[in-house]
Amino acid sequence: MxxxxxxxxxxxxxxxxxxxxxxxxxxxxxxxxxxxxxxxxxxxxxxxxxxxxxxxxxxxxxxxxxxxxxxxxxxxxxxxxxxxxxxxxxxxxxxxxxxxxxxxxxxxxxxxxxxxxxxxxxxxxxxxxxxxxxxxxxxxxxxxxxxxxxxxxxxETRHIPASPRILKIVDGAVSHQIPVEEIDHVNAAGNYVELAWHGRTLLHRATLVAVAAELGSGFVQIHRSRLVRRAAVRRVETDRSGDFTVTLADGTSLRGSRRYRDSMQG
Structure with missing residues (x-):
């Protein structure tokens, strides 16, 4: 009550x-x-x-x-x-x-x-x-x-949509407010990370570990230098070597390492 x-x-x-x-x-x-x-x-x-x-x-x-x-x-x-x-x-x-x-x-x-x-x-x-x-x-x-x-x-409680989680990205002189659920995958690039967002690639000065902590459990690491949003994954194909390929909803294919294969099953 x-x-x-x-x-x-x-x-x-x-x-x-x-x-x-x-x-x-x-x-x-x-x-x-x-x-x-x-x-x-x-x-x-x-x-x-x-x-x-x-x-x-x-x-x-x-x-x-x-x-x-x-x-x-x-x-x-x-x-x-x-x-x-x-x-x-x-x-x-x-x-x-x-x-x-x-x-x-x-x-x-x-x-x-x-x-x-x-x-x-x-x-x-x-x-x-x-x-x-x-x-x-x-x-x-x-x-x-x-x-x-x-x-x-x-x-009865009125359903109030939860505010989307926002990741603030500084890409050069431009600052973006990116909803987390719109990021498909993240790749490490030296002292930066590359975030795939609506067909664009945004460069953000941060480590992959720090970004993974901000993104939360909705993202999974499939390679030592790559994160992918779980909800964007449509297919996972495993090679004989144990490595695998992840296909996203937009058709993008990403390689994953067998070291992180269990994370895709969690």
């Missing part, structure tokens, strides 16, 4: 917590109002326990929803299949939510010396709870889909 993704995670996480708290407060107040209108006595503590345990249960199954949304998407599956699988997954996830929040509530009530009954006044409490869970599940799935989309966008 890069820095931008970490910042996004903090923003989304903070916003999500604020929304959860607001939803819990609204649900708790609405539940207490409904119970009062129905003439049912229930303590505020129990109502809040119901809300908190429900949220804790949803947060527990949230990783499964995250995995589901992350793996069920086009082009792996068509949109029709994705929607069908997401809807079908609501059943086991809702059951997991119900089971976990019931266990938590039973533990709380037992600590008080009481007993929690799962919607005992309803003829089909599981169906009743599933209808509520389905809406919450779709909200979680939608938020997770948006979060994953944002993470993917933030995680």
């Amino acid at each position: 890069n820095g931008a993704q970490r910042r996004l995670a903090l923003i989304l996480g903070g916003g999500f917590l604020v929304i959860l708290v607001a939803v819990m407060i609204a649900n708790a107040e609405s539940t207490m109002s409904d119970l009062a209108l129905a003439g049912t006595h229930e303590t505020k503590a129990h109502v809040w326990v119901w809300e908190v345990t429900s949220i804790v249960a949803w947060l527990t199954v949230a990783p499964a929803i995250w995995w589901l949304i992350g793996h069920l998407r086009p082009p792996r599956f068509s949109w029709a299949v994705v929607l069908l699988l997401i809807v079908l997954a609501s059943v086991p996830l809702s059951l997991a939510h119900m089971a976990l929040m019931t266990v938590l509530r039973k533990l709380y009530y037992a600590a008080e010396g009481g007993q929690y009954l799962f919607l005992n006044r309803l003829s089909n409490p599981i169906l009743y709870e599933f209808r509520k869970d389905f809406a919450s599940y779709l909200q979680f799935a939608g938020l997770i889909a948006i979060a994953q989309w944002l993470f993917a966008r933030v995680g």
Whole structure:
């Protein structure tokens, strides 16, 4: 996760917590109002326990929803299949939510010396709870889909072409800035080296060893007085003596010594 993704995670996480708290407060107040209108006595503590345990249960199954949304998407599956699988997954996830929040509530009530009954006044409490869970599940799935989309966008890094490595060549009164990948081969010439560049030969006052160090691993020595750019090589022909001939992309042929033959294979 890069820095931008970490910042996004903090923003989304903070916003999500604020929304959860607001939803819990609204649900708790609405539940207490409904119970009062129905003439049912229930303590505020129990109502809040119901809300908190429900949220804790949803947060527990949230990783499964995250995995589901992350793996069920086009082009792996068509949109029709994705929607069908997401809807079908609501059943086991809702059951997991119900089971976990019931266990938590039973533990709380037992600590008080009481007993929690799962919607005992309803003829089909599981169906009743599933209808509520389905809406919450779709909200979680939608938020997770948006979060994953944002993470993917933030995680994309624009491809910035690397600046070409430049070799500064002083050829007489003229100074050249030569991209390294445009040099085909280099030959030693006394206190100078000759660099082949776009059909021209530039004379540069330097040793072959010094130039080889500047050019880097993209060049290989094929003779005690010659370097060649690996990417420019198109063919290598070995003689019976062990010496070899290197043919470059522009058709240039260069002789190589058997002493350096292994370097062409590296």
